[in-house]
Amino acid sequence: MQRALLGGMLTGALGGVLGSFAVLRQLSFFSDALGHSSLLGITLGILLGVNPTLVLIPFAVIFALLVSQLVERSALPTDALLNIVYSSSLAIAILALSRVETYRGGIQQLLFGDILGISRLDVIVIAAFLAASVIYLGLSMRAQVLLTLNQDLAGAMGVRTRWHGLAFVILLAVVVAISIKAVGVLLISAFVVIPACAGRLLSRSFPVYVMISSGIGGGCALLGLLFSGLAKLPSGPSVVMVQFLGFLLAMLISNQIHSNASET
Amino acid sequence: MSVKEAVLQVQDLSVERRGRLAVEGVSFALAAESDTALVGPNGAGKSTLVAALLGLLPHASGRVELLGQPLGANGFLPRSVRAQIAYVPQNLVIQGLIPVSVAEFVGFGFDLPGPRLPWRSGKQRMEAVFIALERTHTCDLRNRLLTELSGGQLKRVLLAFCLVRPRRLLVLDEAQAGLDVHSNEHFQQQLLELRRQEGWTVLQVSHDLEMVRRSSDQVLCLNRKLRGSGSPEATLSEERLGELYGLNMVSQHHQTHG
Numbered sequence: 001m002q003r004a005l006l007g008g009m010l011t012g013a014l015g016g017v018l019g020s021f022a023v024l025r026q027l028s029f030f031s032d033a034l035g036h037s038s039l040l041g042i043t044l045g046i047l048l049g050v051n052p053t054l055v056l057i058p059f060a061v062i063f064a065l066l067v068s069q070l071v072e073r074s075a076l077p078t079d080a081l082l083n084i085v086y087s088s089s090l091a092i093a094i095l096a097l098s099r100v101e102t103y104r105g106g107i108q109q110l111l112f113g114d115i116l117g118i119s120r121l122d123v124i125v126i127a128a129f130l131a132a133s134v135i136y137l138g139l140s141m142r143a144q145v146l147l148t149l150n151q152d153l154a155g156a157m158g159v160r161t162r163w164h165g166l167a168f169v170i171l172l173a174v175v176v177a178i179s180i181k182a183v184g185v186l187l188i189s190a191f192v193v194i195p196a197c198a199g200r201l202l203s204r205s206f207p208v209y210v211m212i213s214s215g216i217g218g219g220c221a222l223l224g225l226l227f228s229g230l231a232k233l234p235s236g237p238s239v240v241m242v243q244f245l246g247f248l249l250a251m252l253i254s255n256q257i258h259s260n261a262s263e264t
Numbered sequence: 265m266s267v268k269e270a271v272l273q274v275q276d277l278s279v280e281r282r283g284r285l286a287v288e289g290v291s292f293a294l295a296a297e298s299d300t301a302l303v304g305p306n307g308a309g310k311s312t313l314v315a316a317l318l319g320l321l322p323h324a325s326g327r328v329e330l331l332g333q334p335l336g337a338n339g340f341l342p343r344s345v346r347a348q349i350a351y352v353p354q355n356l357v358i359q360g361l362i363p364v365s366v367a368e369f370v371g372f373g374f375d376l377p378g379p380r381l382p383w384r385s386g387k388q389r390m391e392a393v394f395i396a397l398e399r400t401h402t403c404d405l406r407n408r409l410l411t412e413l414s415g416g417q418l419k420r421v422l423l424a425f426c427l428v429r430p431r432r433l434l435v436l437d438e439a440q441a442g443l444d445v446h447s448n449e450h451f452q453q454q455l456l457e458l459r460r461q462e463g464w465t466v467l468q469v470s471h472d473l474e475m476v477r478r479s480s481d482q483v484l485c486l487n488r489k490l491r492g493s494g495s496p497e498a499t500l501s502e503e504r505l506g507e508l509y510g511l512n513m514v515s516q517h518h519q520t521h522g
Binding site: 159204205209 | 369
């Protein structure tokens with residue numbers, strides 16, 4: 001249980017850190033599509049007889065890069081394209097999984113997460129990616145903020161916009177892939193989006209925003225997992241419910257701050 | 265103009281955008297500390313040319329030299345050269361959500377491109393930010409979020425962003441867009457003062473031909489190709505404007521400005 005709590009907390013914090021950039025760059029739906037499509041990667045692993053987690057990371061990265069290219073080159077609206085990609089891959093994955101005898105009972109765990117199934121190696125991998133994300137985003141904070149503000153301004157000020165854009169998409173894909181086991185395919189985007197939105201409501205500075213989002217992500221995951229253990233409920237939905245309550249609380253606090261400010 | 269004096273040299277530059285030649289065979293140079301206006305009708309390729317000069321778009325052919333350094337095919341310039349160039353885009357804030365304060369944003373203008381430890385040169389950076397905000401009369405805005413600023417305030421903050429470290433070249437893409445007459449006058453006055461004090465070379469895309477007449481040393485008339493260049497008196501004649509914008513635009517301009 002301790003390992004599950006630690007793994008969940010790290011996953012939540014990681015989702016908060018990356019989510020704070022993903023939300024502002026309008027990549028929320030992209031992370032959702034990536035999460036749903038990950039089921040296809042898991043299915044590939046099962047069909048090939050390889051550990052699904054090992055297949056999922058390269059699958060998610062390649063998938064994310066291909067979808068980014070598709071979105072960049074197509075004249076169709078991004079949300080419509082993402083919808084086509086993720087619903088098709090989800091349908092293929094579920095159809096294929098339903099034919100695999102040994103995984104019929106496991107679909108629910110894949111869809112909603114099973115934090116108790118998290119291994120020591122999973123915790124180490126999540127911790128390593130959290131550290132890598134913090135170092136990368138911390139060292140390139142100027143590039144990340146300028147890129148989020150205005151791509152042309154960033155490029156003119158020497159930011160390698162294409163390189164940083166790709167690096168972020170790859171990082172997001174890896175994080176989605178390694179968080180699937182704990183969170184589940186259907187709710188992974190909540191880990192990226194909700195803490196970041198709550199953090200935004202409470203911040204007036206970019207580094208503070210990233211830290212608050214990460215703290216909310218980690219804290220909500222910890223509380224949600226404790227609640228899930230006590231109430232014997234699935235881990236993913238329990239954490240997302242706590243995140244939602246955290247978001248409502250952030251909204252209340254933000255409204256209070258704004259009304260106090262307008263009074264003075 | 266000798267190569268040594270030129271801050272920007274462009275030779276036979278062509279740029280493609282969305283599969284068609286948006287800028288064709290353009291050559292010009294910007295003398296140090298000069299103020300050049302780039303004018304032309306909508307869709308003439310002005311923003312495309314600016315993007316290509318800054319290395320944001322690849323060149324189909326030709327050569328660009330900034331501060332004596334050739335601009336690489338992939339937009340590469342040495343960090344030391346890049347740090348001497350500042351850019352004011354037409355519309356800054358795309359993401360209405362981004363929580364970046366004015367002081368934070370101006371601080372990003374101080375940092376050189378590349379990785380930076382968050383605590384490195386903190387004091388020097390803070391001092392430079394304070395001076396830049398003071399000189400652009402934006403000190404009172406330092407804790408405000410960029411998203412909370414009016415168009416005029418945002419343009420002054422962008423000037424502070426340019427001013428926070430020594431620059432040689434300032435490129436402005438329709439800086440007056442979204443500003444009312446008073447805010448535009450104020451911005452242009454401030455830009456003129458700072459240009460003289462700092463010795464900036466300015467390249468400004470503009471639709472405000474009256475302002476161009478008043479403040480520019482050189483005018484570049486672009487409509488895919490360079491249709492004329494020289495002093496405002498020589499290039500903004502009725503005949504030239506007629507060729508550049510079409511007759512309707514000229515009569516409209518006369519109706520507006522008397």
